[in-house]
Amino acid sequence: MPELPEVESLAQFLDEHIAGRSVDRVHPVAVHALKTYDPPLTALEGQAFDGVTRHGKFLDLRIGGVHLVMHLARAGWVRWSEHLPDAPPRPGKGPLSLRVRLTEPAGAGFDVTEAGTQKRLAIHVVRDPLEVPGIARLGPDPLAGAFTLAAFTGMLEGERRQIKGVLRDQSVIAGIGNAYSDEILHAARMSPFRPAAKLTDEEVAVLYTAIGTTLGEAVERSRGLALRSLKTEKKSGLRVHGRTGEPCPVCGDTVREVSYSDSSMQYCPTCQTGGKILADRRMSRLLK
Structure with missing residues (x-):
């Protein structure tokens, strides 16, 4: 997408x-x-x-x-x-x-x-x-000047959903989908199932920086390319999304996947979940 x-x-x-x-x-x-x-x-x-x-x-x-x-x-x-x-x-x-x-x-x-x-x-x-x-219904654009750390912090207050779902909600933040939410969470070293409201101020700041950096770098990589090259550029620039079974480019651990009925998400256990593997089912929980 x-x-x-x-x-x-x-x-x-x-x-x-x-x-x-x-x-x-x-x-x-x-x-x-x-x-x-x-x-x-x-x-x-x-x-x-x-x-x-x-x-x-x-x-x-x-x-x-x-x-x-x-x-x-x-x-x-x-x-x-x-x-x-x-x-x-x-x-x-x-x-x-x-x-x-x-x-x-x-x-x-x-x-x-x-x-x-x-x-x-x-x-x-x-x-x-x-x-x-x-x-x-769109929320603020994450590359716009109005998308400040203070504004992002306010968006997460009282938010009971998992952070992956919050990032993909277009009424909260405009433009982030399945692929770049995976990339942002990997850059922030954060589990996709972390409750948004429970993030510390430091974690919110790290996530905010990861949003701007990940999207900004992706835009710059695509700048000036012919339309036929954009999809290839997107795929080549992704670190974890769509790379199930491949080594994480940061730590070398195997990139894992959680599958849903019509989509999937990828993450690195070492970088994001303390080495724990997420159960591959819709109501995923950390395996004990």
Whole structure:
């Protein structure tokens, strides 16, 4: 799933390539992905892009007084092309969900795709990004100036959930998903099942630093890369997430996994849980 660093890089790339350019045609291919009907997609045609920004994991393409907002969900992506096919795309079972063709240079534009069978990609055309329910519910951005240690400390006060779940809650902090929450907790040397409200002031400070450092470094690694390289860069930069059975790059212990029905998380026992192995079931507890 694209998370804050990848979406930030997508926004930067698209902003450099489409700002000031006008839309020729918009082709909705997967109608189920379109979550709004007023304004219609055709309202984008003939309008010029003002720029691209990000709200958490949402892409926001500003164009002619409206916003083309996309949430790429688990398997969505944006593919840039200098030479899109001349023939309009046909609805089918392929990954293509939306095609946006620019007026110039002729043939340039981008496709929005979604792989797999679980179709969760969401595309909105709105006059205000806050009309998108997911954006309206977002917590503060962890790379914004307002995300201070004091603000983060206040978010955790009285929080009864495990810290892994808190980091992934978009209404608490915008943009962190499964992969980077694993990376942040590994950097902070903290168990994913640690109750958030029981963290000491020192632990909160360490976790706060790990959030900024982990996300900031990921953004910098992705800066300037072509869109086709972003997924590879993300995977190569991860230390524990997706690396079950591999040695931890910090201590050499074996990276372990806790599996759920539709996802999994990875951690290092030596770095994060005092050498204890977490039970691999949904209601995980430390093995005795």
